[in-house]
Amino acid sequence: xxxxxxxxxxxxxxxxxxxxxxxxxxxxxxxFRLRIDEVVLRGLLGRRIERPGRRAKYLLFAxxxxxxxxxxxxxxxxxxxxxxxxPLQAHDHVSWWFERDGEVxxxxxxxxxxxxxxxxxxxxxLHSHPLFEALGPEPLGDGFSTAYVFAASRGSxxxxxxxxxxxxxxxxxxxxxxxxxxxxxxxxxxxxxGRISRTRWSRLHxxxxxxxxxxxxxxxxxxxxxxSASGDPGYFRNQLHAYDRDGERCSxxxxxxxRIVQAGRSTYYCPGCQH
DNA sequence: CGTAGACCCTGCGCGC
DNA sequence: TGCGCGCAGGGTCTAC
Numbered sequence: 620x621x622x623x624x625x626x627x628x629x630x631x632x633x634x635x636x637x638x639x640x641x642x643x644x645x646x647x648x649x650x651f652r653l654r655i656d657e658v659v660l661r662g663l664l665g666r667r668i669e670r671p672g673r674r675a676k677y678l679l680f681a682x683x684x685x686x687x688x689x690x691x692x693x694x695x696x697x698x699x700x701x702x703x704x705x706p707l708q709a710h711d712h713v714s715w716w717f718e719r720d721g722e723v724x725x726x727x728x729x730x731x732x733x734x735x736x737x738x739x740x741x742x743x744x745l746h747s748h749p750l751f752e753a754l755g756p757e758p759l760g761d762g763f764s765t766a767y768v769f770a771a772s773r774g775s776x777x778x779x780x781x782x783x784x785x786x787x788x789x790x791x792x793x794x795x796x797x798x799x800x801x802x803x804x805x806x807x808x809x810x811x812x813g814r815i816s817r818t819r820w821s822r823l824h825x826x827x828x829x830x831x832x833x834x835x836x837x838x839x840x841x842x843x844x845x846x847s848a849s850g851d852p853g854y855f856r857n858q859l860h861a862y863d864r865d866g867e868r869c870s871x872x873x874x875x876x877x878r879i880v881q882a883g884r885s886t887y888y889c890p891g892c893q894h
Numbered sequence: 895c896g897t898a899g900a901c902c903c904t905g906c907g908c909g910c
Numbered sequence: 911t912g913c914g915c916g917c918a919g920g921g922t923c924t925a926c
Contacts, residue, residue: 620919652921694920695904732903734920777897793919842919882898
């Protein structure tokens with residue numbers, strides 16, 4: 620479900636947890652991409668939480684003095700705040716209760732498909748977690764530049780769409796924004812990454828940054844069920860030009876948007892103006 | 895080595 | 911109405 624803009628939107632909505640104390644945790648289902656270690660998670664009780672962070676599509680909840688927990692939403696995960704004790708719905712698998720000045724809020728993790736994860740550690744910097752070892756640069760950070768993408772793509776024969784979705788190349792770009800960035804840069808998703816010129820990579824690099832920033836400013840993209848931490852949908856769907864629009868006319872050249880499959884995932888593009 | 899494909903899991907919309 | 915199929919915003923492991 621969520622790519623970088625959606626995860627970042629959720630992170631921002633959770634900033635008011637900063638400084639609150641973790642009072643309780645309940646794990647109703649522990650079988651996820653990784654099995655939840657409830658003992659370690661409960662070892663965090665009584666600690667104050669720092670401002671929520673993000674690395675790639677992971678949300679980081681560090682506790683003061685080290686340690687904390689990490690949440691990934693997979694395809695179908697949602698993370699949101701409810702008044703403590705609000706009725707449970709299907710697949711509400713984990714709850715955290717935070718308290719500040721006598722007021723308690725519940726953070727709830729719902730994930731029907733269970734492709735997500737919750738991991739925790741008692742000590743150290745969450746950023747040094749092994750989950751992050753092989754990750755590439757943040758697309759909105761200094762490490763992501765035209766020079767980098769051009770150099771990193773040399774020699775690669777795979778389709779550029781797959782490169783954009785490879786977390787070792789750059790993190791946070793998923794199926795929606797890969798198609799959208801390529802549409803904006805007018806580059807065919809099937810083009811071999813290593814054969815794209817520096818000029819065109821420069822355009823694509825700018826398109827990735829631009830589309831992610833705009834999506835964040837619209838609160839992300841809601842196709843079906845994405846919601847922010849406070850339950851609001853994202854409005855960037857109105858600004859998608861390719862994704863989920865096969866058969867519709869391209870807003871730029873009026874050709875028909877096509878859907879193809881690459882590495883098992885749908886890709887949408889305009890054969891008329893993406894080369 | 896790089897890459898494609900299977901797989902993890904549940905739910906939804908569609909055609910029959 | 912009911913059923914089977916394909917598809918879904920992610921990431922990892924295996925086999926070539």
